[in-house]
Amino acid sequence: MTTEKTLSPPKANTSPYDVADHLRTPEDMAAYLDAWLEDAADDISGIARALGDLARAKGMSQVARDTGLSRESLYRALSENGNPSFGTVLKVARALGLKLRAEAM
Template sequence: MKKAAVSHHEAEVRELRADPELAVAYLKAAMASLDDPEDRAAGLLALRTVAEAYGGLGAVAAEAGISRESLYRALSPRGNPTLKTLVAVLKTVGMRLSVEPEHRESA
């Protein structure tokens, strides 16, 4: 009997759902990409993946007080979510924004 194939995305969602610390580390690393306009899509898609892991986009949107369509659009590769949307989604999945100093090499 053959095992059903699981997509990389499905496996990723399952791992993030099972390990909240991994979800935080995953999202933290991906959010660093938001600084680079050429790589911004990676951060938005990572937040979307975490939202899928924590109940699905529909449930997260409802709890965050955002329409599902707006959340899909905001967390798409070309999305441009507002600060209000980012904060609401992060809060819904049990996370929050924080600020860290940028690590710069000394001259």
């Protein structure tokens, strides 16, 4: 009787992708938010999540200090189910060094 061994492929070391790890410069951050606003302008929760990604990229504790809001309230407001007030959006944008502008369509 012969026994056959099956070889399994080596396990890859992977980690979940986090866009916040790749948003390093103010230009990267502006382009990311601009893309959300351009491509998914009606996706309010998506835009809130995008702001959350940017806040995590800069450091949520720093953004909390700069906005005067608690980290917990920022995480909640900028989560998938978050619904930040316009005032919070403006405070976060300012803390990220971003300026929101209107443009004629």
